[in-house]
Amino acid sequence: MATESSNGGNHAVTKQPPTPSPLRNSKFFQSNMRILITGGAGFIGSHLVDRLMENEKNEVIVADNFFTGSKDNLKKWIGHPRFELIRHDVTEPLLIEVDRIYHVACPASPIFYKYNPVKTIKTNVIGTLNMLGLAKRVGARILLTSTSEVYGDPLVHPQTEDYWGNVNPIGVRSCYDEGKRVAETLMFDYHRQHGIEIRIARIFNTYGPRMNIDDGRVVSNFIAQALRGESLTVQAPGTQTRSFCFVSDMVDGLMRLMEGDHTGPINIGNPGEFTMTELAETVKELVAPDVKILTVENTPDDPRQRKPA
Numbered sequence: 657m658a659t660e661s662s663n664g665g666n667h668a669v670t671k672q673p674p675t676p677s678p679l680r681n682s683k684f685f686q687s688n689m690r691i692l693i694t695g696g697a698g699f700i701g702s703h704l705v706d707r708l709m710e711n712e713k714n715e716v717i718v719a720d721n722f723f724t725g726s727k728d729n730l731k732k733w734i735g736h737p738r739f740e741l742i743r744h745d746v747t748e749p750l751l752i753e754v755d756r757i758y759h760v761a762c763p764a765s766p767i768f769y770k771y772n773p774v775k776t777i778k779t780n781v782i783g784t785l786n787m788l789g790l791a792k793r794v795g796a797r798i799l800l801t802s803t804s805e806v807y808g809d810p811l812v813h814p815q816t817e818d819y820w821g822n823v824n825p826i827g828v829r830s831c832y833d834e835g836k837r838v839a840e841t842l843m844f845d846y847h848r849q850h851g852i853e854i855r856i857a858r859i860f861n862t863y864g865p866r867m868n869i870d871d872g873r874v875v876s877n878f879i880a881q882a883l884r885g886e887s888l889t890v891q892a893p894g895t896q897t898r899s900f901c902f903v904s905d906m907v908d909g910l911m912r913l914m915e916g917d918h919t920g921p922i923n924i925g926n927p928g929e930f931t932m933t934e935l936a937e938t939v940k941e942l943v944a945p946d947v948k949i950l951t952v953e954n955t956p957d958d959p960r961q962r963k964p965a
């Protein structure tokens with residue numbers, strides 16, 4: 657994790673954050689922290705729910721449209737008195753009294769975010785506007801899970817938070833990387849103009865339990881292929897690099913960012929950097945030494961290197 661970035665550090669706040677609704681202090685109201693997690697039925701979101709539910713002072717509300725998330729990920733909490741699950745798409749407004757918003761909702765695997773690109777950009781732009789509107793109305797602190805993809809195909813390596821990126825505005829990944837860039841812009845404009853308390857995390861590649869087996873991302877793909885005895889498909893050239901963060905470390909980082917004083921943007925990821933060929937060799941060795949490693953065609957604009965500074 658890096659220190660205060662020059663991107664976010666030199667802003668002027670024009671207004672104090674609005675005070676929470678008086679209902680928050682009424683005798684009918686419980687004293688718990690109310691936390692909304694958009695996308696809380698997804699991979700990272702559901703692990704965040706698990707951690708937040710460990711604290712008996714927290715009430716957790718999940719809003720999810722179940723496009724890539726699943727109720728299965730939350731089944732141990734359904735019916736719990738401190739837990740609520742709402743089928744809700746963040747592109748529609750949501751008005752509820754909360755103190756914290758973890759705005760995690762968005763398909764994150766390239767195959768899923770490219771599946772309906774117009775919907776992906778609506779989720780990032782309209783979804784973030786709706787959540788900022790809610791944060792403004794109820795005085796909640798809001799954390800956006802942005803992405804290392806805001807650096808595009810980075811010309812600076814490793815990536816520091818003050819690097820502005822090298823992003824194709826009209827490519828097939830743009831619905832996601834440009835969508836998240838606009839989402840970050842909206843966060844800072846609401847912060848400067850309305851005094852909303854914001855936090856921005858730039859998430860690097862994350863893996864762990866509850867990734868869908870058909871998620872399409874490289875770690876789950878290679879492991880699923882090895883378990884089935886199929887060849888591991890390394891997309892050309894295979895020298896492209898990524899850093900992989902285990903999901904529990906990611907969740908730790910998100911919670912520390914939310915409760916700390918740093919607005920971000922802040923990179924959250926692991927410093928270890930691997931080529932995709934190295935990753936395939938490691939999975940082959942650990943899971944199925946007899947499988948082949950195949951080089952297959954890549955998709956456009958695949959970043960050639962990525963690692964948090």
Ligand SMILES: O=c1ccn([C@@H]2O[C@H](COP(=O)(O)OP(=O)(O)O[C@H]3OC[C@@H](O)[C@H](O)[C@H]3O)[C@@H](O)[C@H]2O)c(=O)[nH]1
Nearest residue numbers: 764765766803804860861873874877889890891896932
């Ligand atoms: O079967 C595969 C899948 C992927 N790959 C390669 O593995 C690398 C990683 O690809 P992934 O699809 O796992 O993930 P990407 O790095 O493209 O995007 C990821 O980045 C950061 C997050 O914020 C995004 O949400 C996430 O999807 C790419 O270079 C890709 O070409 C393979 O070699 N074989």
